[in-house]
Amino acid sequence: MVTMHEVAREAGVSQAAVSYAFNRPGKISAGQRDRILEIAKRMGYHGPDAAGRSLRSGRVGAVGVMVQDTLAYAFSDPSNVELLRGIAEVGELADVAVTLIPSPPPPPGEDETSATIREANAGLRGLVDGVIVHAMPERHPAVEAAVSRGVPMVLVDSPKMKGMSFVGLDDETAAHAAAQHLVMLGHRRFGIVVDRLRADRHVGLVSRERMRRGTEKVPRDRIRGYLRAIADAGVDPDDVPVVESGGFRQDLYMDAAELVLAQPDITAVLAMSDVLAFAVLDVAERQGLNIPHDISVVGFDDAHDAANRGLTTVRQPLAEKGRVAAQMLLDLIETGKRRSTVLPTEFVARETTARPRPARKQR
Amino acid sequence: MVTMHEVAREAGVSQAAVSYAFNRPGKISAGQRDRILEIAKRMGYHGPDAAGRSLRSGRVGAVGVMVQDTLAYAFSDPSNVELLRGIAEVGELADVAVTLIPSPPPPPGEDETSATIREANAGLRGLVDGVIVHAMPERHPAVEAAVSRGVPMVLVDSPKMKGMSFVGLDDETAAHAAAQHLVMLGHRRFGIVVDRLRADRHVGLVSRERMRRGTEKVPRDRIRGYLRAIADAGVDPDDVPVVESGGFRQDLYMDAAELVLAQPDITAVLAMSDVLAFAVLDVAERQGLNIPHDISVVGFDDAHDAANRGLTTVRQPLAEKGRVAAQMLLDLIETGKRRSTVLPTEFVARETTARPRPARKQR
DNA sequence: CTGAAAGCGCTTACAG
DNA sequence: CTGAAAGCGCTTACAG
Numbered sequence: 186m187v188t189m190h191e192v193a194r195e196a197g198v199s200q201a202a203v204s205y206a207f208n209r210p211g212k213i214s215a216g217q218r219d220r221i222l223e224i225a226k227r228m229g230y231h232g233p234d235a236a237g238r239s240l241r242s243g244r245v246g247a248v249g250v251m252v253q254d255t256l257a258y259a260f261s262d263p264s265n266v267e268l269l270r271g272i273a274e275v276g277e278l279a280d281v282a283v284t285l286i287p288s289p290p291p292p293p294g295e296d297e298t299s300a301t302i303r304e305a306n307a308g309l310r311g312l313v314d315g316v317i318v319h320a321m322p323e324r325h326p327a328v329e330a331a332v333s334r335g336v337p338m339v340l341v342d343s344p345k346m347k348g349m350s351f352v353g354l355d356d357e358t359a360a361h362a363a364a365q366h367l368v369m370l371g372h373r374r375f376g377i378v379v380d381r382l383r384a385d386r387h388v389g390l391v392s393r394e395r396m397r398r399g400t401e402k403v404p405r406d407r408i409r410g411y412l413r414a415i416a417d418a419g420v421d422p423d424d425v426p427v428v429e430s431g432g433f434r435q436d437l438y439m440d441a442a443e444l445v446l447a448q449p450d451i452t453a454v455l456a457m458s459d460v461l462a463f464a465v466l467d468v469a470e471r472q473g474l475n476i477p478h479d480i481s482v483v484g485f486d487d488a489h490d491a492a493n494r495g496l497t498t499v500r501q502p503l504a505e506k507g508r509v510a511a512q513m514l515l516d517l518i519e520t521g522k523r524r525s526t527v528l529p530t531e532f533v534a535r536e537t538t539a540r541p542r543p544a545r546k547q548r
Numbered sequence: 549m550v551t552m553h554e555v556a557r558e559a560g561v562s563q564a565a566v567s568y569a570f571n572r573p574g575k576i577s578a579g580q581r582d583r584i585l586e587i588a589k590r591m592g593y594h595g596p597d598a599a600g601r602s603l604r605s606g607r608v609g610a611v612g613v614m615v616q617d618t619l620a621y622a623f624s625d626p627s628n629v630e631l632l633r634g635i636a637e638v639g640e641l642a643d644v645a646v647t648l649i650p651s652p653p654p655p656p657g658e659d660e661t662s663a664t665i666r667e668a669n670a671g672l673r674g675l676v677d678g679v680i681v682h683a684m685p686e687r688h689p690a691v692e693a694a695v696s697r698g699v700p701m702v703l704v705d706s707p708k709m710k711g712m713s714f715v716g717l718d719d720e721t722a723a724h725a726a727a728q729h730l731v732m733l734g735h736r737r738f739g740i741v742v743d744r745l746r747a748d749r750h751v752g753l754v755s756r757e758r759m760r761r762g763t764e765k766v767p768r769d770r771i772r773g774y775l776r777a778i779a780d781a782g783v784d785p786d787d788v789p790v791v792e793s794g795g796f797r798q799d800l801y802m803d804a805a806e807l808v809l810a811q812p813d814i815t816a817v818l819a820m821s822d823v824l825a826f827a828v829l830d831v832a833e834r835q836g837l838n839i840p841h842d843i844s845v846v847g848f849d850d851a852h853d854a855a856n857r858g859l860t861t862v863r864q865p866l867a868e869k870g871r872v873a874a875q876m877l878l879d880l881i882e883t884g885k886r887r888s889t890v891l892p893t894e895f896v897a898r899e900t901t902a903r904p905r906p907a908r909k910q911r
Numbered sequence: 912c913t914g915a916a917a918g919c920g921c922t923t924a925c926a927g
Numbered sequence: 928c929t930g931a932a933a934g935c936g937c938t939t940a941c942a943g
Contacts, residue, residue, distance in 0.1 A: 186697075186698075186936090188935095188936060188937085189936070189937070190936080190937095198913080198914085199913070199914045199915070200914090200915095200936090200937085201913080201914060201915080201916095201937095201938080201939080202912095202913065202914075204937070204938060204939085205912095205913090205938095208938075209938095209939095212912075212913085213912070213913080214912065214913095217912085217913090229696055229697075231693050231696065231697050233936080233937065233938090234935095234936055234937070235608075235675045236599055236602040236603040236606075236608070236935080236936070236937085237603055237919090237935075237936025237937035237938085238936075238937055238938075239599040239919095239937090240599040240600055240603050240918095240919050240920065240921085240935090240936075240937070240938095241918080241919050241936080241937045241938045241939080242919085242937080242938060242939090243599075243919080245598075245599070245675070246675065247647060247675060249645075255636070255637070255640055256633075256636030256637070256639065256640050256646065257633050257636050257637045257640070259636065260629050260630070260632050260633035260636060261633065266623050266629055267623070269623050270619075270620050270623035270624065273618070273619030273620055273622065273623060273648065273650075274618070274619070274620045276619065277618055277619050277620070277650050282612075282647050282648065282649060282675055283619065283647070283648050284610060284645050284646070284647045284648075285636065285645065285646050285647075285648075286645060287636075287640050312598045312608070312609065312610060312645055330594050333592055333594065334549075334592075334594050335549075490853075549920090551919095551920060551921085552920070552921070553920080553921095561929080561930085562929070562930045562931070563920090563921085563930090563931095564921095564922080564923080564929080564930060564931080564932095565928095565929065565930075567921070567922060567923085568922095568929090571922075572922095572923095575928075575929085576928070576929080577928065577929095580928085580929090596920080596921065596922090597919095597920055597921070599919080599920070599921085600919075600920025600921035600922085600935090601920075601921055601922075602921090602935095603919090603920075603921070603922095603934095603935050603936065603937085604920080604921045604922045604923080604934080604935050605921080605922060605923090605935085606935080
């Protein structure tokens with residue numbers, strides 16, 4: 186590799202002059218600068234090496250996006266992709282690279298030493314100047330490591346932490362509106378589907394105890410909103426079945442959809458995301474159920490396909506969420522100033538919700 | 549920031565011993581190692597800093613994906629997302645971060661000095677150990693810079709370069725099969741839509757001269773395949789209108805779809821990608837055309853929505869393409885060995901193609 | 912406007 | 928098994 190030093194020697198100047206030619210055009214005469222750049226080019230020197238530069242300047246030129254689970258998942262859910270798109274837009278304008286950092290939960294029963302080493306080598310490693318923490322649970326070791334390293338951080342759809350920037354929604358209120366729509370249509374028997382309350386791969390019906398101990402902010406808040414609207418309608422929230430898919434894979438979504446549809450007497454399903462709602466639609470169709478007349482379905486996100494499939498859902502500005510978070514992070518890195526933003530949501534009624542069929546017999 | 553040095557002093561060992569505790573468990577006794585790790589943890593030292601480490605070791609722990617245009621685009625096209633998903637899967641297994649590197653074309657009329665500086669600061673900057681070059685055109689400065697820097701590189705759907713690893717399809721043969729399907733159904737009047745032949749934002753009908761001078765590998769090869777099948781059917785390929793959207797945005801796709809559908813007497817449209825085909829379907833529907841009876845439409849990719857919308861298309865293994873490319877890059881970084889792979893495609897007939905309406909009058 | 916010098920945090924070959 | 932030392936490529940405060 187050609188270094189600044191070699192270019193400097195060839196040009197007959199100091200190594201610092203070469204650095205200035207690339208980084209501080211003002212510190213050097215235009216003629217000198219052009220001559221140095223030309224010599225650099227001829228020698229195959231293409232500019233300062235990132236490692237040396239960032240070691241010295243403490244700035245890498247990249248921001249990270251920390252996601253739970255696999256990166257593959259990050260690209261599987263269209264809502265997530267939309268968020269990444271927003272982040273990328275801002276990163277690009279600021280000429281900052283975007284690095285994806287998968288942070289799976291620690292393997293069960295790991296000993297202290299391995300944990301320390303794994304965490305040390307995990308994700309961050311100083312590869313980024315700051316990090317957007319997306320939909321991570323409470324007390325995730327990767328987040329805590331970043332906090333104690335003092336990495337500038339913006340929390341998105343993750344549990345709020347004291348003194349940390351936050352971007353998200355008022356999930357509880359938004360979910361309340363969705364459930365209230367069903368209540369107003371006359372529904373009284375509901376099923377709820379969520380993806381994950383804790384990172385322990387639990388699949389199936391959720392106990393009240395488990396609901397209380399959920400570590401994932403978004404599902405927890407949305408369930409709370411659903412149940413509050415349902416309770417307001419005079420239904421005992423403890424009678425409402427909540428199904429957890431346990432992960433973010435299509436097959437798990439389908440299983441969860443089957444389970445929630447198998448709950449006796451329900452006339453409506455509240456799905457925590459559009460992808461879960463789509464799974465419910467698919468299973469219902471396969472079972473010959475008429476949507477919305479046999480079962481009403483409400484999603485959340487207003488993702489890519491929602492309008493095509495006529496899904497009643499809650500719209501959230503996903504790309505905007507990414508843009509706001511990225512801008513907030515860049516400002517935080519620059520100025521150290523923390524902020525928080527709650528983005529608006531909007532309930533969108535489409536064709537997957539209707540009055541419950543009066544003929545549907547009570548068991 | 550806590551450094552190794554401070555941990556070493558606190559533990560009463562040399563700085564090297566701390567490095568070994570984290571990186572070379574074998575070089576140090578287990579007791580000593582645990583003690584050092586514990587002290588490190590207590591002091592808030594979370595492992596070697598990436599900048600220092602990579603400066604010394606020459607290894608960053610990240611691979612880049614170079615994409616033309618904006619990152620936002622990278623997340624807009626579902627086919628592209630699928631490819632990224634494949635790359636991410638492999639990167640994850642290897643504990644390597646994935647960094648997205650947008651490489652827009654140079655601004656027109658840029659002077660030499662600015663160009664040198666821009667290129668120096670562009671994308672790579674040593675942020676990655678290697679790069680996957682995805683769908684970049686011939687002679688793109690960012691690619692050339694990476695080549696002359698000697699960055700390990702795998703070309704995906706980009707023009708082949710001497711001595712460089714390559715992953716892609718036999719686009720010409722695949723496109724030939726798609727066009728042949730239409731020929732066999734009896735079609736003789738075709739329109740072709742592609743996204744971009746050169747990075748100059750040309751929009752609209754494409755001259756034969758422009759087709760010859762295309763710098764984008766995939767559209768060039770696919771057009772060649774389409775036209776060969778059409779010529780085999782006895783139609784003069786010079787009579788086949790080719791429309792270029794000029795970019796990767798929904799509105800440009802819609803404009804291109806309108807223009808191709810406005811071509812006189814055509815009974816079939818060959819779209820270079822599913823997203824373009826979807827735009828043709830949307831415009832056709834809005835115009836009250838019956839698909840497939842008024843117009844047959846063929847896509848390419850078999851992306852997410854293709855099956856849902858009944859699109860006749862060419863299936864390619866997008867996620868697999870990403871996995872293969874990423875694995876190839878990791879091998880290249882490790883061993884220096886170059887390879888190339890051509891992945892299989894499969895023509896998939898669905899509901900957007902049929903015999904041309906015999907009643908459709910010839911002008 | 913230019914140059915000599917210090918030092919960012921780390922890894923590893925070497926000597927013990 | 929452990930430690931002292933060199934040096935990776937760079938930026939910037941400082942002196943001229």
